[in-house]
Amino acid sequence: MQTLAVDIGGSGIKVIALNELGEATTERSRVETPNPAKPAPILTEIVSLAAKQGGFDRVSVGFPGVVMDGIITTAVNLDPEWIGLDLAAVLSERLGKPVRVANDADIQGLGTIEGKGVELVLTLGTGFGSALFVEGKLVPNLEMGHHPFRKGETYEEQLGRAALDDVGKKKWNERLEKAIATLEHLFNCDYIYLGGGNTKKITFDLPQNVKIVPNLNGLLGGIALWRD
Ligand code: BGC
Numbered sequence: 001m002q003t004l005a006v007d008i009g010g011s012g013i014k015v016i017a018l019n020e021l022g023e024a025t026t027e028r029s030r031v032e033t034p035n036p037a038k039p040a041p042i043l044t045e046i047v048s049l050a051a052k053q054g055g056f057d058r059v060s061v062g063f064p065g066v067v068m069d070g071i072i073t074t075a076v077n078l079d080p081e082w083i084g085l086d087l088a089a090v091l092s093e094r095l096g097k098p099v100r101v102a103n104d105a106d107i108q109g110l111g112t113i114e115g116k117g118v119e120l121v122l123t124l125g126t127g128f129g130s131a132l133f134v135e136g137k138l139v140p141n142l143e144m145g146h147h148p149f150r151k152g153e154t155y156e157e158q159l160g161r162a163a164l165d166d167v168g169k170k171k172w173n174e175r176l177e178k179a180i181a182t183l184e185h186l187f188n189c190d191y192i193y194l195g196g197g198n199t200k201k202i203t204f205d206l207p208q209n210v211k212i213v214p215n216l217n218g219l220l221g222g223i224a225l226w227r228d
Helices: 039-051 087-095 104-110 155-159 161-187 197-201 217-226
Strands: 003-008 012-018 029-032 058-063 099-103 118-124 128-134 137-139 148-150 191-195 210-212
Touching: 003 039, 003 104, 003 217, 012 039, 012 217, 029 039, 039 087, 058 087, 058 104, 058 217, 087 099, 099 104, 099 217, 104 118, 104 128, 104 137, 104 191, 104 217, 118 161, 118 197, 128 155, 148 155, 148 161, 155 161, 161 191, 161 197
Parallel strands: 003 058, 058 099, 118 191, 191 210
Antiparallel strands: 003 012, 012 029, 118 128, 128 137
16 A cells, blocks of 8 residues: 655645655655746646656645645635645545645644644645644644744744745844743743754754654655544
8 A cells, every 4th residue: 555645835745655654655756846836837747746746546735724624624825725735635636546635734744743741743835834733633724823923923923934945044043042932931841843944944952842853754754644
């Protein structure tokens, strides 16, 4: 039983195949996210990436927005055309396999957590993703990124890719340090995990319960969608 794991991101689309244990059995492949990031060109990219991954029986997709029962309800960093789309149904028809879809940060978390206590996962990429787990159980679709953080701006406005490009690494690091302290006060987490491509830009010493985790977890976590 092979699972094709797909991660739709604001800057790249990634795929890998996983065995029943959730271990990668192929090399990860990636293409740039088409611009404009509308459903049709992205679905076409996924279908062609899938064709190069060998056989698979089912598909897990991480999507950078709120997903409810396979239907996209927000897509801040893609295109508004996604809203209302039943991505699970549409992709399943294109690939001829069952498809399950979840929020990208939720999947990153599912591929990361230990399942003990309160664990918060933050992803630092194009957007600002968040996922909260209590004793291994997910609180789905936590949208911390669009919650007010400071100076009238949200976490994503202060810490997303556009902000990093705009204010530079030094300021972005100062902001991130403040965000971690704020969220630590709010959730009193046992662990905070940081994922996403921009973790490479972190320059300060993280508190002892905060860990950087591999970006690959955003694909590996896809296996959890099939654990009934
Ligand atoms: C979206 C989240 C997503 C995050 C990371 C945010 O803009 O609202 O749902 O997890 O970006 O992609």
